[in-house]
Amino acid sequence: MLDYIIVGLGLSGIALSNHLEARKRSFVVFEDDSQTSTKVAGGIFNPVILKRFTLAWEGDKQISYSVPFYEKLEKKLGKDLLKPLNIYRKFHSVEEQNNWFEAADNFRLSPFLNTQLIRQVNPFIPGDFSFGKVEKTGTLDTNLLVSAYKKHLQKHQLLKNKRFNYDKLKLNENSVSYDGTEARNIIFCEGFGMVNNPYFNYLPLQGNKGEYLVIKSAALQLKQAVKSSIFILPLGNNLYKVGATYNHQDKTQQPTLQAKEKLQQDLDQLITCEYEIVDQVAGIRPATSDRRPLVGNHPEYHHLFVCNGFGSRGVLIAPLISEKLLNFIEDEIPLPPEVDITRFQKKFYKSSF
Numbered sequence: 001m002l003d004y005i006i007v008g009l010g011l012s013g014i015a016l017s018n019h020l021e022a023r024k025r026s027f028v029v030f031e032d033d034s035q036t037s038t039k040v041a042g043g044i045f046n047p048v049i050l051k052r053f054t055l056a057w058e059g060d061k062q063i064s065y066s067v068p069f070y071e072k073l074e075k076k077l078g079k080d081l082l083k084p085l086n087i088y089r090k091f092h093s094v095e096e097q098n099n100w101f102e103a104a105d106n107f108r109l110s111p112f113l114n115t116q117l118i119r120q121v122n123p124f125i126p127g128d129f130s131f132g133k134v135e136k137t138g139t140l141d142t143n144l145l146v147s148a149y150k151k152h153l154q155k156h157q158l159l160k161n162k163r164f165n166y167d168k169l170k171l172n173e174n175s176v177s178y179d180g181t182e183a184r185n186i187i188f189c190e191g192f193g194m195v196n197n198p199y200f201n202y203l204p205l206q207g208n209k210g211e212y213l214v215i216k217s218a219a220l221q222l223k224q225a226v227k228s229s230i231f232i233l234p235l236g237n238n239l240y241k242v243g244a245t246y247n248h249q250d251k252t253q254q255p256t257l258q259a260k261e262k263l264q265q266d267l268d269q270l271i272t273c274e275y276e277i278v279d280q281v282a283g284i285r286p287a288t289s290d291r292r293p294l295v296g297n298h299p300e301y302h303h304l305f306v307c308n309g310f311g312s313r314g315v316l317i318a319p320l321i322s323e324k325l326l327n328f329i330e331d332e333i334p335l336p337p338e339v340d341i342t343r344f345q346k347k348f349y350k351s352s353f
Helices: 011-022 059-077 094-104 142-155 191-196 257-270 314-331 341-351
Strands: 002-007 027-030 082-084 087-090 131-134 138-140 169-171 176-178 181-188 205-216 225-227 231-236 239-243 276-288 294-297 304-308
Touching: 002 011, 011 027, 011 059, 011 142, 011 304, 011 314, 027 181, 059 082, 059 142, 059 314, 191 205, 191 276, 191 304, 205 257, 239 257, 257 276, 294 314, 294 341, 304 314
Parallel strands: 002 027, 002 181, 087 225, 181 304
Antiparallel strands: 082 138, 087 131, 169 176, 176 181, 205 239, 205 276, 225 231, 231 239, 294 304
16 A cells, blocks of 8 residues: 555645655655646746735745755756746836835845845846846746656656546545555645546635746847746746736636737837747646635545645745645644635535535
8 A cells, every 4th residue: 555646746746746755655646747837837936026025925934945945856856947046126116116125124025135226137128217136036947847757756657647537536444545556645736627626626726827928039138037017037048938927717728819919018018129929838827715725634535635726836835835734644733724724614514515
């Protein structure tokens, strides 16, 4: 009998699997490449909400935990996954400048917000009110992480590349069994796919569609990330990621002309040089009604667990929250109440009638 079955191999599934390997637990992962939120993720690790200059929920604690976590993964996989990269926030008024300085007085934000105004970041990105620099930030190559970790699991015969069929899951008194595999516990890390999970679809997961463009510009020569109404992120070889959109209504995976036009419009207001669009990517972020993760065990089936709902901040959230889930399962250490799915227990019992 295995210790765990993991369903899904996005940021959550990878973090859990890596923790399980470190704990020397036996497990297998079911993954059918249906998750798209990790693919559309900007890959930026940044604990600051740059719209209002506030700290993201537990952002400072998460970045302190996540960066060493990914550094160890780099060594394990033999891949360069992390890239230090400052973010420059374009100011649009003196009021925004003042709000920045005020935020920098907060002891939890001060390590990240540089109080020196930057007059110019790039000759093709005008900034009448200067820029503020966010430090100790960077990017994680999420696509490389997924492909490299998948190969790692395949090498050790820990990956089954097939769609999970809930009808085949059998719940025993002290274990679960699925398609010939028996395990003490099963953890679902399905992203937006959780809406199709009959055990956890009572939870208020709200898909948030995101789209971004990949552009090519030989003239731009931007070496930093810049945030205005959109992000522009250098990828190398004169390529840049531009995004992303937020759409709460459209739950399809296909890129849209509407998003393309909106991103183009915002980009034309940000940069003044020529560029060409070479790609457009779409995915569904697994967001929640209260903007907190969905973590914990099923109200009735105590061998079923979920680790989901990271929204657009999975890069930062996944490593620490997945560790807390395993501490809960194995050591009975209570989950933080703000992430524990028991906060939605009434929804489960209402849905059962």
